[in-house]
Amino acid sequence: MKKEKLDRILQKVGPKTVKEDLAEYGYLLEWVNEFMKERYETDKDFKMEIYTILYNHSKRVEPELDIYFLEHLSYNLNNFLGKTENA
Amino acid sequence: MLETGALSPDVKRLFGQVAKQSEQYKKSFEKIDNLIKQFHVDREEMLGELETTRENIASSIKKLEKYSMDTVDEFKEKVELTHRLYKELDKIDRLKSDLFEIREELKAQSLDVAKTITEFNMKAESAVERAIGQAKTTFDNSINKEMERIEGRVSRSLAKFDNTQKLHERRLISVDRGIKAEVKKLAGELDYVYSSITEIKADLANYFKSIIDKIQYFDEEVPRISNLLENSIEKYNHKIDTLSKGGIPAHETRQERTFEDYDEIEEETPMFSPNTSVGVIEGEMDSDLFTFDEDTPPSKRSKTPAKKIKPRTTEEKVVDLEDDLSELEDRISSSSGRNIASFIMSMISLAGLLLVVLSQVLGLF
Numbered sequence: 243m244k245k246e247k248l249d250r251i252l253q254k255v256g257p258k259t260v261k262e263d264l265a266e267y268g269y270l271l272e273w274v275n276e277f278m279k280e281r282y283e284t285d286k287d288f289k290m291e292i293y294t295i296l297y298n299h300s301k302r303v304e305p306e307l308d309i310y311f312l313e314h315l316s317y318n319l320n321n322f323l324g325k326t327e328n329a
Numbered sequence: 330m331l332e333t334g335a336l337s338p339d340v341k342r343l344f345g346q347v348a349k350q351s352e353q354y355k356k357s358f359e360k361i362d363n364l365i366k367q368f369h370v371d372r373e374e375m376l377g378e379l380e381t382t383r384e385n386i387a388s389s390i391k392k393l394e395k396y397s398m399d400t401v402d403e404f405k406e407k408v409e410l411t412h413r414l415y416k417e418l419d420k421i422d423r424l425k426s427d428l429f430e431i432r433e434e435l436k437a438q439s440l441d442v443a444k445t446i447t448e449f450n451m452k453a454e455s456a457v458e459r460a461i462g463q464a465k466t467t468f469d470n471s472i473n474k475e476m477e478r479i480e481g482r483v484s485r486s487l488a489k490f491d492n493t494q495k496l497h498e499r500r501l502i503s504v505d506r507g508i509k510a511e512v513k514k515l516a517g518e519l520d521y522v523y524s525s526i527t528e529i530k531a532d533l534a535n536y537f538k539s540i541i542d543k544i545q546y547f548d549e550e551v552p553r554i555s556n557l558l559e560n561s562i563e564k565y566n567h568k569i570d571t572l573s574k575g576g577i578p579a580h581e582t583r584q585e586r587t588f589e590d591y592d593e594i595e596e597e598t599p600m601f602s603p604n605t606s607v608g609v610i611e612g613e614m615d616s617d618l619f620t621f622d623e624d625t626p627p628s629k630r631s632k633t634p635a636k637k638i639k640p641r642t643t644e645e646k647v648v649d650l651e652d653d654l655s656e657l658e659d660r661i662s663s664s665s666g667r668n669i670a671s672f673i674m675s676m677i678s679l680a681g682l683l684l685v686v687l688s689q690v691l692g693l694f
Contacts, residue, residue, distance in 0.1 A: 300335040308340045315347060 253298065261292070265299040271306065497689060504686045508679065515675045522672075532657065540650065 264270040274282045274292055281288050296304050331341045 296335045297333050300333070302334060303337045304335045305337070307335045308337050311336060311340060311344070315344070319347075 259295075261295050262299045265295045266301060268300065268302045270296060270300070271304065500689060501686065504682060508682055511675060511679055511682070515672070515679075518671055518675065529657075529660075536654070536657070 258266075261270055261273075264273050270292065278288070282292065283289075293307060293310060296307050300307075331344060336344075
């Protein structure tokens with residue numbers, strides 16, 4: 243079984259984690275910057291895990307996540323435009 | 330819309346718009362893909378058609394070139410033909426003009442020829458009549474000569490034929506006479522053969538009859554002779570007895586005589602002669618016993634004087650009879666063989682004569 247599928251099943255079935263609780267209350271980024279800043283900046287997987295938890299459980303707007311999605315969008319749009327123009 | 334609270338509503342709207350646009354893009358891209366695929370298919374078809382049209386065009390161009398070449402050649406031929414026809418037409422025109430000229434000339438010549446023909450006919454008729462007359466006379470003469478010659482030949486050949494016919498008739502008559510004489514001779518020979526056979530048959534019958542008579546006579550005479558013999562033996566015995574009792578006289582004794590003396594005595598006085606010392610009974614016995622004259626009864630035979638011939642015994646007579654029979658058979662066989670041989674020879678000679686006559690008759694025809 244793939245890890246992503248396992249994570250989705252665990253999110254539905256398993257109990258809430260500390261990170262998910264912190265994300266729900268809006269303190270996850272502060273906690274990560276406080277205690278796991280280096281890993282958050284270097285480890286991309288970890289960063290993606292934090293973003294996923296924020297996306298699924300946070301109830302307030304996270305500008306960092308907006309920026310991440312917008313960057314990703316602009317990157318993809320640029321790719322798309324480049325491909326369409328070349329084609 | 331996104332159901333998260335982490336993103337700002339503007340970003341969400343933006344993502345919503347992006348999603349819508351992406352959907353539209355997706356649809357438009359699908360359309361474009363379909364169109365591209367269709368375009369590719371159409372392009373392939375067009376390329377195929379283009380290729381086929383190119384090939385068709387090339388082949389049609391070739392055909393057209395060939396057709397054009399053929400038509401050009403045909404046209405050239407036809408042009409040549411028309412040129413030739415025109416030339417021929419010119420010739421015909423010239424010939425026509427010549428023909429008219431010749432016709433006129435012929436008219437004039439025909440008139441001349443008619444005149445000459447009539448003249449020639451007149452001359453030819455007179456010449457032919459003359460020639461026919463001459464030929465008739467010559468033919469008649471030659472026919473008469475030939476007829477006379479043929480008649481002479483025919484009369485000569487007829488005379489020859491008559492002569493030969495007479496000769497052959499004479500030969501036929503002579504041959505017929507010869508055949509008749511031969512037939513008569515044969516008939517005589519056959520009659521002689523038949524008569525000899527009948528005579529031989531009659532002789533044989535007489536012989537057999539005489540033999541049977543003799544056998545019957547022997548059957549009758551044998552017991553009588555045996556009685557006579559018995560009587561004579563008894564008499565001799567009686568005489569011997571009397572002589573032995575009374576003594577034998579000197580002139581009657583035979584003891585002194587030799588065996589040769591007995592033979593002489595026998596020759597002088599045979600034992601069975603009628604004048605023996607035995608007496609009348611002995612003479613009777615001898616004459617009856619050993620004389621076999623034909624057709625003479627025994628009573629007459631007894632009275633005939635006895636000859637001085639040595640009488641034959643019955644066995645000798647039977648042997649003589651057998652000899653006579655065998656001689657007779659030999660004579661019959663020899664005479665019949667001679668007759669058969671003469672008959673065959675006469676038949677062969679007759680066949681030869683017939684063959685000669687037939688060959689002469691066939692030679693005539």
